Amino acid sequence: MLGLAGMGSENQAAIPCGNGCESSACTHCTQRALVAKQHLFTHGDEQRYIYYVHAGCLRLYKTLGNGRRQVIGFSFAGDFIGFGIGPEFPYNAQSIGRSEVRCLPRGTFHRLALEIPRFAFRLYEATTLELAAAHDLALTIGQRNSAAAVASFLLWLSRRNERRGVEPTTISLPMPRTDIADYLGLTGETVSRTFTRLKVGGLIRVTRKRLVQLTDLPALLELAEGMAGEHAGYRHSDGPRRTPH
Amino acid sequence: MLGLAGMGSENQAAIPCGNGCESSACTHCTQRALVAKQHLFTHGDEQRYIYYVHAGCLRLYKTLGNGRRQVIGFSFAGDFIGFGIGPEFPYNAQSIGRSEVRCLPRGTFHRLALEIPRFAFRLYEATTLELAAAHDLALTIGQRNSAAAVASFLLWLSRRNERRGVEPTTISLPMPRTDIADYLGLTGETVSRTFTRLKVGGLIRVTRKRLVQLTDLPALLELAEGMAGEHAGYRHSDGPRRTPH
DNA sequence: CGACAAGTTGATACCGTTCAACCTGCGTGG
DNA sequence: CCACGCAGGTTGAACGGTATCAACTTGTCG
Numbered sequence: 330m331l332g333l334a335g336m337g338s339e340n341q342a343a344i345p346c347g348n349g350c351e352s353s354a355c356t357h358c359t360q361r362a363l364v365a366k367q368h369l370f371t372h373g374d375e376q377r378y379i380y381y382v383h384a385g386c387l388r389l390y391k392t393l394g395n396g397r398r399q400v401i402g403f404s405f406a407g408d409f410i411g412f413g414i415g416p417e418f419p420y421n422a423q424s425i426g427r428s429e430v431r432c433l434p435r436g437t438f439h440r441l442a443l444e445i446p447r448f449a450f451r452l453y454e455a456t457t458l459e460l461a462a463a464h465d466l467a468l469t470i471g472q473r474n475s476a477a478a479v480a481s482f483l484l485w486l487s488r489r490n491e492r493r494g495v496e497p498t499t500i501s502l503p504m505p506r507t508d509i510a511d512y513l514g515l516t517g518e519t520v521s522r523t524f525t526r527l528k529v530g531g532l533i534r535v536t537r538k539r540l541v542q543l544t545d546l547p548a549l550l551e552l553a554e555g556m557a558g559e560h561a562g563y564r565h566s567d568g569p570r571r572t573p574h
Numbered sequence: 575m576l577g578l579a580g581m582g583s584e585n586q587a588a589i590p591c592g593n594g595c596e597s598s599a600c601t602h603c604t605q606r607a608l609v610a611k612q613h614l615f616t617h618g619d620e621q622r623y624i625y626y627v628h629a630g631c632l633r634l635y636k637t638l639g640n641g642r643r644q645v646i647g648f649s650f651a652g653d654f655i656g657f658g659i660g661p662e663f664p665y666n667a668q669s670i671g672r673s674e675v676r677c678l679p680r681g682t683f684h685r686l687a688l689e690i691p692r693f694a695f696r697l698y699e700a701t702t703l704e705l706a707a708a709h710d711l712a713l714t715i716g717q718r719n720s721a722a723a724v725a726s727f728l729l730w731l732s733r734r735n736e737r738r739g740v741e742p743t744t745i746s747l748p749m750p751r752t753d754i755a756d757y758l759g760l761t762g763e764t765v766s767r768t769f770t771r772l773k774v775g776g777l778i779r780v781t782r783k784r785l786v787q788l789t790d791l792p793a794l795l796e797l798a799e800g801m802a803g804e805h806a807g808y809r810h811s812d813g814p815r816r817t818p819h
Numbered sequence: 820c821g822a823c824a825a826g827t828t829g830a831t832a833c834c835g836t837t838c839a840a841c842c843t844g845c846g847t848g849g
Numbered sequence: 850c851c852a853c854g855c856a857g858g859t860t861g862a863a864c865g866g867t868a869t870c871a872a873c874t875t876g877t878c879g
Binding site: 391397401420445452456458465468470471 | 699715718758
Protein backbone atom coordinates (compact mmCIF):
# COMPACT_ATOMS: atom_id res chain seq x y z
CA MET A 330 0.00 0.00 0.00
CA LEU A 331 1.02 3.52 -0.70
CA GLY A 332 4.09 2.40 -2.49
CA LEU A 333 5.87 2.88 0.80
CA ALA A 334 7.01 -0.59 1.53
CA GLY A 335 9.72 -1.02 4.10
CA MET A 336 12.84 0.51 5.50
CA GLY A 337 16.26 0.17 3.99
CA SER A 338 18.85 2.24 5.78
CA GLU A 339 19.29 3.08 9.38
CA ASN A 340 21.10 6.26 8.49
CA GLN A 341 18.75 7.99 6.16
CA ALA A 342 15.16 6.93 6.31
CA ALA A 343 14.65 4.58 3.43
CA ILE A 344 11.17 3.86 2.23
CA PRO A 345 11.68 2.19 -1.11
CA CYS A 346 9.42 3.91 -3.54
CA GLY A 347 8.51 0.73 -5.36
CA ASN A 348 9.78 -0.04 -8.82
CA GLY A 349 10.24 3.34 -10.38
CA CYS A 350 8.68 5.64 -7.87
CA GLU A 351 5.07 5.14 -8.89
CA SER A 352 3.67 5.80 -5.42
CA SER A 353 0.82 8.24 -4.98
CA ALA A 354 3.21 10.72 -3.38
CA CYS A 355 5.28 10.64 -6.53
CA THR A 356 2.51 11.54 -8.92
CA HIS A 357 3.78 15.00 -9.64
CA CYS A 358 7.43 14.52 -8.82
CA THR A 359 10.17 16.19 -10.83
CA GLN A 360 13.70 15.02 -11.39
CA ARG A 361 17.00 16.71 -10.73
CA ALA A 362 20.48 15.70 -11.80
CA LEU A 363 23.44 16.86 -9.75
CA VAL A 364 27.13 16.97 -10.61
CA ALA A 365 29.96 16.44 -8.14
CA LYS A 366 29.93 18.91 -5.25
CA GLN A 367 26.66 20.47 -6.31
CA HIS A 368 24.29 21.29 -3.49
CA LEU A 369 20.76 19.94 -3.48
CA PHE A 370 19.97 22.54 -0.84
CA THR A 371 21.83 24.48 1.81
CA HIS A 372 21.17 25.39 5.42
CA GLY A 373 18.42 27.99 5.56
CA ASP A 374 16.82 27.16 2.22
CA GLU A 375 13.05 26.99 2.27
CA GLN A 376 11.84 23.41 2.64
CA ARG A 377 9.75 22.92 -0.48
CA TYR A 378 10.47 19.32 -1.32
CA ILE A 379 11.25 16.00 0.16
CA TYR A 380 13.84 14.26 -1.96
CA TYR A 381 14.28 10.67 -3.00
CA VAL A 382 17.75 9.63 -4.09
CA HIS A 383 17.41 7.65 -7.27
CA ALA A 384 21.11 7.30 -8.00
CA GLY A 385 24.38 8.48 -6.53
CA CYS A 386 25.31 9.49 -3.02
CA LEU A 387 24.99 12.73 -1.08
CA ARG A 388 26.55 14.01 2.11
CA LEU A 389 24.47 15.86 4.71
CA TYR A 390 26.41 18.27 6.87
CA LYS A 391 26.30 21.20 9.23
CA THR A 392 28.94 23.86 9.74
CA LEU A 393 30.19 26.08 12.53
CA GLY A 394 30.92 29.78 12.24
CA ASN A 395 34.63 29.05 12.01
CA GLY A 396 34.15 26.78 9.03
CA ARG A 397 34.44 23.43 10.75
CA ARG A 398 32.13 20.87 9.21
CA GLN A 399 30.21 17.96 10.69
CA VAL A 400 28.85 15.38 8.29
CA ILE A 401 25.66 14.08 9.89
CA GLY A 402 24.84 11.45 7.33
CA PHE A 403 25.18 9.98 3.88
CA SER A 404 22.22 9.44 1.60
CA PHE A 405 22.50 6.57 -0.82
CA ALA A 406 20.21 5.49 -3.63
CA GLY A 407 16.86 4.55 -2.13
CA ASP A 408 17.09 7.00 0.75
CA PHE A 409 14.84 9.96 1.41
CA ILE A 410 16.19 13.38 2.31
CA GLY A 411 14.41 16.26 3.93
CA PHE A 412 11.98 14.90 6.48
CA GLY A 413 11.33 17.66 8.95
CA ILE A 414 8.68 20.22 9.70
CA GLY A 415 10.44 23.57 10.04
CA PRO A 416 10.23 26.23 7.35
CA GLU A 417 13.93 25.88 6.51
CA PHE A 418 16.42 23.07 6.10
CA PRO A 419 18.64 22.80 9.17
CA TYR A 420 21.61 21.37 7.27
CA ASN A 421 23.20 21.13 3.83
CA ALA A 422 22.83 18.37 1.26
CA GLN A 423 25.56 18.09 -1.33
CA SER A 424 26.14 15.56 -4.05
CA ILE A 425 29.39 13.63 -3.70
CA GLY A 426 29.75 12.46 -7.29
CA ARG A 427 27.07 12.63 -9.92
CA SER A 428 23.62 11.86 -8.61
CA GLU A 429 19.95 11.98 -9.47
CA VAL A 430 17.08 12.84 -7.15
CA ARG A 431 13.31 13.01 -7.39
CA CYS A 432 11.59 16.02 -5.82
CA LEU A 433 8.33 15.40 -3.99
CA PRO A 434 6.39 18.57 -3.16
CA ARG A 435 6.28 18.88 0.57
CA GLY A 436 2.69 20.07 0.57
CA THR A 437 1.19 17.00 -1.06
CA PHE A 438 3.46 14.86 1.06
CA HIS A 439 2.15 16.32 4.29
CA ARG A 440 -1.42 16.43 3.04
CA LEU A 441 -1.20 12.71 2.46
CA ALA A 442 0.20 12.29 5.93
CA LEU A 443 -2.78 14.06 7.43
CA GLU A 444 -5.25 12.11 5.31
CA ILE A 445 -3.77 8.66 5.65
CA PRO A 446 -2.78 7.62 9.17
CA ARG A 447 -0.58 4.77 8.01
CA PHE A 448 1.36 7.22 5.89
CA ALA A 449 2.00 9.57 8.81
CA PHE A 450 2.88 6.60 10.94
CA ARG A 451 5.45 5.55 8.38
CA LEU A 452 6.98 9.00 8.48
CA TYR A 453 7.16 8.68 12.24
CA GLU A 454 8.81 5.28 11.93
CA ALA A 455 11.32 6.49 9.39
CA THR A 456 12.28 9.51 11.45
CA THR A 457 12.63 7.28 14.47
CA LEU A 458 15.22 5.20 12.61
CA GLU A 459 17.12 8.31 11.61
CA LEU A 460 17.07 9.37 15.23
CA ALA A 461 18.56 6.08 16.37
CA ALA A 462 21.30 6.52 13.77
CA ALA A 463 22.02 10.03 15.00
CA HIS A 464 22.34 8.71 18.56
CA ASP A 465 24.75 6.06 17.38
CA LEU A 466 26.76 8.76 15.66
CA ALA A 467 26.94 10.75 18.89
CA LEU A 468 28.16 7.65 20.70
CA THR A 469 30.82 7.10 18.06
CA ILE A 470 32.07 10.66 17.95
CA GLY A 471 31.99 11.18 21.68
CA GLN A 472 33.29 7.91 23.04
CA ARG A 473 35.16 5.93 20.41
CA ASN A 474 38.79 6.50 19.56
CA SER A 475 39.86 6.75 15.94
CA ALA A 476 40.27 3.01 15.44
CA ALA A 477 36.93 2.18 17.04
CA ALA A 478 35.22 4.92 15.09
CA VAL A 479 36.53 3.76 11.72
CA ALA A 480 35.75 0.15 12.61
CA SER A 481 32.15 0.96 13.49
CA PHE A 482 31.83 3.01 10.33
CA LEU A 483 32.94 0.05 8.22
CA LEU A 484 30.67 -2.30 10.13
CA TRP A 485 27.76 0.04 9.60
CA LEU A 486 28.30 -0.12 5.85
CA SER A 487 28.72 -3.87 6.12
CA ARG A 488 25.36 -4.27 7.85
CA ARG A 489 23.85 -1.99 5.25
CA ASN A 490 25.14 -4.29 2.51
CA GLU A 491 23.83 -7.31 4.35
CA ARG A 492 20.36 -5.81 4.59
CA ARG A 493 20.39 -5.23 0.86
CA GLY A 494 21.56 -8.73 0.08
CA VAL A 495 25.00 -7.54 -0.98
CA GLU A 496 28.21 -9.22 0.05
CA PRO A 497 28.82 -7.72 3.52
CA THR A 498 32.60 -8.08 3.57
CA THR A 499 33.27 -6.07 0.43
CA ILE A 500 32.55 -2.41 0.94
CA SER A 501 32.63 0.49 -1.45
CA LEU A 502 33.21 3.96 -0.09
CA PRO A 503 31.68 6.52 -2.45
CA MET A 504 32.91 9.35 -0.24
CA PRO A 505 36.43 10.73 0.14
CA ARG A 506 38.43 10.32 3.33
CA THR A 507 37.68 13.85 4.45
CA ASP A 508 33.97 13.04 4.50
CA ILE A 509 34.57 10.00 6.65
CA ALA A 510 36.74 12.19 8.85
CA ASP A 511 34.13 14.92 9.26
CA TYR A 512 31.51 12.25 9.89
CA LEU A 513 33.55 10.68 12.69
CA GLY A 514 34.86 13.90 14.17
CA LEU A 515 38.41 13.24 12.98
CA THR A 516 40.75 14.59 10.32
CA GLY A 517 41.47 13.10 6.93
CA GLU A 518 45.01 12.31 7.99
CA THR A 519 43.88 10.39 11.03
CA VAL A 520 41.38 8.40 8.99
CA SER A 521 44.09 7.59 6.47
CA ARG A 522 46.49 6.50 9.18
CA THR A 523 43.80 4.39 10.81
CA PHE A 524 43.05 2.64 7.53
CA THR A 525 46.68 1.70 7.07
CA ARG A 526 46.93 0.47 10.67
CA LEU A 527 43.86 -1.71 10.14
CA LYS A 528 45.46 -2.84 6.92
CA VAL A 529 48.79 -3.86 8.43
CA GLY A 530 46.89 -5.41 11.32
CA GLY A 531 45.17 -7.66 8.81
CA LEU A 532 41.64 -6.52 9.69
CA ILE A 533 40.95 -5.03 6.28
CA ARG A 534 42.33 -5.03 2.76
CA VAL A 535 42.16 -1.87 0.67
CA THR A 536 41.91 -1.88 -3.10
CA ARG A 537 41.60 1.09 -5.38
CA LYS A 538 41.17 3.43 -2.37
CA ARG A 539 37.41 3.33 -2.45
CA LEU A 540 37.05 -0.41 -2.03
CA VAL A 541 37.60 -2.17 1.28
CA GLN A 542 37.44 -5.83 2.22
CA LEU A 543 36.72 -6.73 5.82
CA THR A 544 38.99 -9.68 6.51
CA ASP A 545 38.45 -10.02 10.26
CA LEU A 546 34.94 -9.10 11.33
CA PRO A 547 35.20 -10.38 14.91
CA ALA A 548 38.25 -8.22 15.51
CA LEU A 549 36.50 -5.22 13.97
CA LEU A 550 33.50 -5.79 16.22
CA GLU A 551 35.73 -5.91 19.30
CA LEU A 552 37.57 -2.82 18.16
CA ALA A 553 34.31 -0.93 17.67
CA GLU A 554 33.32 -1.70 21.25
CA GLY A 555 36.64 -0.51 22.57
CA MET A 556 37.62 -4.03 23.60
CA ALA A 557 40.87 -4.12 21.63
CA GLY A 558 41.91 -7.54 22.89
CA GLU A 559 45.49 -8.71 22.88
CA HIS A 560 44.72 -11.76 20.76
CA ALA A 561 43.72 -10.50 17.34
CA GLY A 562 45.65 -8.66 14.71
CA TYR A 563 45.06 -5.09 15.65
CA ARG A 564 47.01 -3.53 18.49
CA HIS A 565 46.98 0.20 18.91
CA SER A 566 50.62 1.17 19.24
CA ASP A 567 53.05 -0.37 21.72
CA GLY A 568 52.28 -1.49 25.22
CA PRO A 569 48.89 -1.78 26.82
CA ARG A 570 47.22 1.21 28.40
CA ARG A 571 44.56 1.74 31.02
CA THR A 572 41.63 3.29 29.20
CA PRO A 573 42.40 4.32 25.70
CA HIS A 574 40.65 7.11 23.86
CA MET B 575 -7.27 18.68 20.43
CA LEU B 576 -6.07 15.45 21.85
CA GLY B 577 -4.44 17.21 24.71
CA LEU B 578 -1.30 17.29 22.64
CA ALA B 579 -0.75 20.97 22.29
CA GLY B 580 2.67 22.17 21.21
CA MET B 581 6.34 21.46 21.55
CA GLY B 582 8.44 22.47 24.44
CA SER B 583 11.96 21.18 24.15
CA GLU B 584 14.21 20.66 21.18
CA ASN B 585 16.03 17.93 23.00
CA GLN B 586 13.33 15.62 24.09
CA ALA B 587 10.07 15.81 22.26
CA ALA B 588 7.78 17.81 24.46
CA ILE B 589 4.08 17.71 23.89
CA PRO B 590 2.61 19.24 27.01
CA CYS B 591 -0.05 16.91 28.22
CA GLY B 592 -2.35 19.72 29.23
CA ASN B 593 -3.00 20.52 32.86
CA GLY B 594 -2.61 17.24 34.61
CA CYS B 595 -2.35 14.80 31.78
CA GLU B 596 -6.02 14.43 31.00
CA SER B 597 -5.49 13.66 27.33
CA SER B 598 -7.21 10.66 25.80
CA ALA B 599 -3.85 8.90 25.55
CA CYS B 600 -3.52 9.25 29.29
CA THR B 601 -6.79 7.63 30.19
CA HIS B 602 -5.23 4.53 31.64
CA CYS B 603 -1.84 5.88 32.53
CA THR B 604 -0.04 4.77 35.65
CA GLN B 605 2.46 6.68 37.71
CA ARG B 606 5.98 5.83 38.74
CA ALA B 607 8.26 7.53 41.22
CA LEU B 608 12.01 7.20 40.84
CA VAL B 609 14.79 7.88 43.29
CA ALA B 610 18.24 9.15 42.41
CA LYS B 611 20.12 6.91 39.96
CA GLN B 612 17.18 4.58 39.48
CA HIS B 613 16.62 3.41 35.95
CA LEU B 614 13.29 3.94 34.23
CA PHE B 615 14.42 1.38 31.68
CA THR B 616 17.68 0.07 30.29
CA HIS B 617 19.00 -0.78 26.86
CA GLY B 618 17.29 -3.93 25.59
CA ASP B 619 14.19 -3.67 27.76
CA GLU B 620 10.94 -4.34 25.98
CA GLN B 621 9.25 -1.13 24.90
CA ARG B 622 5.91 -1.29 26.66
CA TYR B 623 5.32 2.33 27.54
CA ILE B 624 5.93 5.81 26.39
CA TYR B 625 6.78 7.98 29.37
CA TYR B 626 5.87 11.50 30.29
CA VAL B 627 8.11 13.27 32.79
CA HIS B 628 5.91 14.94 35.34
CA ALA B 629 8.66 16.08 37.68
CA GLY B 630 12.41 15.74 37.94
CA CYS B 631 15.05 15.16 35.32
CA LEU B 632 16.41 12.04 33.65
CA ARG B 633 19.52 11.32 31.62
CA LEU B 634 19.35 9.20 28.47
CA TYR B 635 22.56 7.42 27.59
CA LYS B 636 24.20 4.66 25.61
CA THR B 637 27.30 2.70 26.53
CA LEU B 638 30.15 0.95 24.78
CA GLY B 639 31.49 -2.49 25.57
CA ASN B 640 34.39 -0.96 27.44
CA GLY B 641 32.09 0.98 29.74
CA ARG B 642 32.38 4.41 28.17
CA ARG B 643 29.13 6.30 28.33
CA GLN B 644 27.52 8.78 25.94
CA VAL B 645 24.66 10.85 27.30
CA ILE B 646 22.38 11.49 24.33
CA GLY B 647 19.88 13.73 26.06
CA PHE B 648 18.25 15.04 29.19
CA SER B 649 14.53 14.77 29.80
CA PHE B 650 12.99 17.49 31.92
CA ALA B 651 9.49 17.86 33.29
CA GLY B 652 7.10 18.12 30.37
CA ASP B 653 9.18 15.93 28.06
CA PHE B 654 8.23 12.59 26.60
CA ILE B 655 10.58 9.60 26.61
CA GLY B 656 10.47 6.50 24.52
CA PHE B 657 9.24 7.40 21.06
CA GLY B 658 10.44 4.73 18.71
CA ILE B 659 9.10 1.67 16.98
CA GLY B 660 11.52 -1.16 17.68
CA PRO B 661 10.70 -3.95 20.14
CA GLU B 662 13.41 -2.82 22.57
CA PHE B 663 14.71 0.45 23.93
CA PRO B 664 17.98 1.37 22.20
CA TYR B 665 19.32 3.34 25.18
CA ASN B 666 19.03 3.74 28.94
CA ALA B 667 16.91 6.21 30.90
CA GLN B 668 17.98 6.94 34.45
CA SER B 669 16.65 9.39 36.97
CA ILE B 670 19.17 12.00 38.07
CA GLY B 671 17.55 13.04 41.32
CA ARG B 672 14.08 12.11 42.41
CA SER B 673 11.55 12.17 39.63
CA GLU B 674 8.05 11.16 38.71
CA VAL B 675 6.84 9.82 35.39
CA ARG B 676 3.54 8.78 33.85
CA CYS B 677 3.48 5.56 31.84
CA LEU B 678 1.39 5.51 28.69
CA PRO B 679 0.82 2.05 27.25
CA ARG B 680 2.53 1.90 23.91
CA GLY B 681 -0.30 -0.05 22.32
CA THR B 682 -3.02 2.49 22.90
CA PHE B 683 -0.59 5.21 21.95
CA HIS B 684 0.10 3.67 18.57
CA ARG B 685 -3.50 2.69 18.04
CA LEU B 686 -4.43 6.33 18.44
CA ALA B 687 -1.71 7.24 15.98
CA LEU B 688 -3.17 4.92 13.39
CA GLU B 689 -6.71 6.15 14.01
CA ILE B 690 -6.05 9.86 14.19
CA PRO B 691 -3.80 11.29 11.47
CA ARG B 692 -3.07 14.50 13.39
CA PHE B 693 -1.85 12.43 16.27
CA ALA B 694 0.56 10.46 14.11
CA PHE B 695 1.65 13.66 12.47
CA ARG B 696 2.43 15.13 15.86
CA LEU B 697 4.56 12.13 16.68
CA TYR B 698 6.38 12.69 13.41
CA GLU B 699 6.89 16.36 14.24
CA ALA B 700 8.15 15.60 17.73
CA THR B 701 10.60 12.98 16.50
CA THR B 702 11.79 15.41 13.87
CA LEU B 703 12.67 17.90 16.60
CA GLU B 704 14.54 15.25 18.53
CA LEU B 705 16.42 14.42 15.36
CA ALA B 706 17.50 18.01 14.86
CA ALA B 707 18.72 18.07 18.46
CA ALA B 708 20.71 14.88 17.89
CA HIS B 709 22.33 16.43 14.83
CA ASP B 710 23.26 19.50 16.83
CA LEU B 711 24.79 17.23 19.43
CA ALA B 712 26.89 15.51 16.78
CA LEU B 713 28.08 18.91 15.58
CA THR B 714 29.00 19.88 19.11
CA ILE B 715 30.83 16.69 19.99
CA GLY B 716 32.60 16.38 16.68
CA GLN B 717 33.62 19.93 15.91
CA ARG B 718 33.56 22.12 18.99
CA ASN B 719 36.41 22.31 21.47
CA SER B 720 35.69 22.13 25.17
CA ALA B 721 34.98 25.83 25.57
CA ALA B 722 32.68 25.98 22.56
CA ALA B 723 30.91 22.82 23.65
CA VAL B 724 30.22 24.08 27.17
CA ALA B 725 29.16 27.46 25.81
CA SER B 726 26.68 25.92 23.41
CA PHE B 727 25.37 23.67 26.17
CA LEU B 728 24.67 26.68 28.38
CA LEU B 729 23.10 28.58 25.49
CA TRP B 730 20.89 25.61 24.74
CA LEU B 731 19.56 25.68 28.30
CA SER B 732 19.21 29.43 28.04
CA ARG B 733 17.05 29.16 24.92
CA ARG B 734 15.05 26.47 26.65
CA ASN B 735 14.36 28.84 29.53
CA GLU B 736 13.43 31.58 27.12
CA ARG B 737 10.89 29.35 25.38
CA ARG B 738 9.31 28.59 28.72
CA GLY B 739 9.16 32.21 29.73
CA VAL B 740 11.88 31.79 32.34
CA GLU B 741 14.74 34.19 32.85
CA PRO B 742 17.21 33.06 30.15
CA THR B 743 20.39 34.27 31.86
CA THR B 744 19.94 32.29 35.05
CA ILE B 745 20.40 28.59 34.48
CA SER B 746 20.00 25.66 36.79
CA LEU B 747 21.91 22.48 36.07
CA PRO B 748 20.09 19.52 37.60
CA MET B 749 22.80 17.16 36.36
CA PRO B 750 26.31 16.63 37.74
CA ARG B 751 29.42 17.66 35.82
CA THR B 752 30.08 14.12 34.70
CA ASP B 753 26.76 14.07 32.88
CA ILE B 754 27.59 17.28 31.09
CA ALA B 755 30.96 15.76 30.27
CA ASP B 756 29.53 12.54 28.87
CA TYR B 757 26.99 14.58 26.95
CA LEU B 758 29.67 16.73 25.32
CA GLY B 759 32.21 13.98 24.79
CA LEU B 760 34.56 15.35 27.47
CA THR B 761 35.62 14.42 30.98
CA GLY B 762 34.32 15.84 34.24
CA GLU B 763 37.66 17.45 34.90
CA THR B 764 37.70 19.23 31.57
CA VAL B 765 34.16 20.50 32.10
CA SER B 766 35.11 21.75 35.53
CA ARG B 767 38.18 23.53 34.19
CA THR B 768 36.16 25.05 31.37
CA PHE B 769 33.60 26.40 33.82
CA THR B 770 36.29 28.11 35.85
CA ARG B 771 37.90 29.58 32.73
CA LEU B 772 34.53 30.95 31.65
CA LYS B 773 34.14 32.25 35.19
CA VAL B 774 37.47 34.07 35.34
CA GLY B 775 36.82 35.32 31.80
CA GLY B 776 33.68 36.98 33.10
CA LEU B 777 31.33 35.14 30.75
CA ILE B 778 29.49 33.34 33.52
CA ARG B 779 29.02 33.42 37.26
CA VAL B 780 28.63 30.20 39.22
CA THR B 781 26.65 29.93 42.43
CA ARG B 782 25.98 26.82 44.45
CA LYS B 783 27.56 24.68 41.65
CA ARG B 784 24.26 23.90 40.03
CA LEU B 785 23.30 27.49 39.28
CA VAL B 786 24.94 29.53 36.53
CA GLN B 787 24.42 33.10 35.42
CA LEU B 788 25.28 34.01 31.86
CA THR B 789 26.87 37.43 32.13
CA ASP B 790 28.09 37.83 28.54
CA LEU B 791 25.78 36.20 26.03
CA PRO B 792 27.39 37.71 22.92
CA ALA B 793 30.76 36.32 23.92
CA LEU B 794 29.23 32.94 24.64
CA LEU B 795 27.58 32.93 21.23
CA GLU B 796 30.88 33.71 19.54
CA LEU B 797 32.62 31.06 21.57
CA ALA B 798 30.02 28.48 20.61
CA GLU B 799 30.64 29.19 16.94
CA GLY B 800 34.38 28.86 17.38
CA MET B 801 34.91 32.55 16.71
CA ALA B 802 36.76 33.24 19.97
CA GLY B 803 37.45 36.91 19.18
CA GLU B 804 40.27 38.82 20.80
CA HIS B 805 37.95 41.50 22.16
CA ALA B 806 35.77 39.84 24.76
CA GLY B 807 36.61 38.35 28.10
CA TYR B 808 37.37 34.81 27.20
CA ARG B 809 40.71 33.92 25.68
CA HIS B 810 41.78 30.33 25.57
CA SER B 811 45.22 30.31 27.11
CA ASP B 812 48.08 32.57 26.06
CA GLY B 813 48.81 33.70 22.56
CA PRO B 814 46.60 33.33 19.52
CA ARG B 815 46.55 30.11 17.56
CA ARG B 816 45.67 29.16 14.03
CA THR B 817 42.66 26.89 14.32
CA PRO B 818 41.90 25.77 17.82
CA HIS B 819 40.40 22.42 18.68
C1' DC C 820 27.59 16.34 62.66
C1' DG C 821 29.69 12.99 59.77
C1' DA C 822 30.28 10.44 55.68
C1' DC C 823 30.40 10.22 51.09
C1' DA C 824 29.48 12.00 46.51
C1' DA C 825 30.56 15.78 43.65
C1' DG C 826 33.59 19.22 42.21
C1' DT C 827 38.14 21.54 41.80
C1' DT C 828 42.88 21.89 40.82
C1' DG C 829 47.49 20.24 39.53
C1' DA C 830 51.09 17.34 36.99
C1' DT C 831 51.90 14.47 33.34
C1' DA C 832 51.02 11.58 29.23
C1' DC C 833 49.26 10.87 24.88
C1' DC C 834 46.00 10.66 20.90
C1' DG C 835 44.75 13.25 17.36
C1' DT C 836 45.62 17.66 15.02
C1' DT C 837 48.33 20.55 12.36
C1' DC C 838 51.57 21.59 8.92
C1' DA C 839 54.19 19.96 5.24
C1' DA C 840 56.01 17.04 1.71
C1' DC C 841 55.20 13.61 -1.34
C1' DC C 842 52.62 10.09 -3.92
C1' DT C 843 48.78 8.43 -6.78
C1' DG C 844 45.16 8.26 -9.93
C1' DC C 845 42.25 10.15 -13.14
C1' DG C 846 40.23 13.50 -16.36
C1' DT C 847 41.45 16.96 -19.64
C1' DG C 848 43.47 18.95 -23.50
C1' DG C 849 47.27 19.64 -26.52
C1' DC D 850 48.45 9.10 -26.76
C1' DC D 851 50.99 11.22 -23.55
C1' DA D 852 51.69 15.37 -20.60
C1' DC D 853 49.92 17.95 -17.58
C1' DG D 854 47.21 19.44 -13.60
C1' DC D 855 45.03 18.82 -9.57
C1' DA D 856 42.15 16.69 -6.19
C1' DG D 857 42.52 13.01 -3.21
C1' DG D 858 45.36 10.18 -0.41
C1' DT D 859 49.48 8.85 2.30
C1' DT D 860 53.18 9.53 5.41
C1' DG D 861 56.21 12.11 8.62
C1' DA D 862 57.39 15.42 12.53
C1' DA D 863 56.04 18.26 16.09
C1' DC D 864 52.65 20.51 18.81
C1' DG D 865 48.82 20.87 21.87
C1' DG D 866 44.16 20.07 23.89
C1' DT D 867 42.21 16.88 26.51
C1' DA D 868 42.48 12.58 29.20
C1' DT D 869 44.33 10.48 33.01
C1' DC D 870 45.78 10.03 37.65
C1' DA D 871 45.93 11.90 42.11
C1' DA D 872 45.15 14.93 45.97
C1' DC D 873 42.34 17.98 47.98
C1' DT D 874 38.10 20.85 48.83
C1' DT D 875 33.32 21.57 48.89
C1' DG D 876 28.66 20.40 49.23
C1' DT D 877 24.82 17.55 50.49
C1' DC D 878 21.83 14.51 52.76
C1' DG D 879 20.75 11.20 56.17
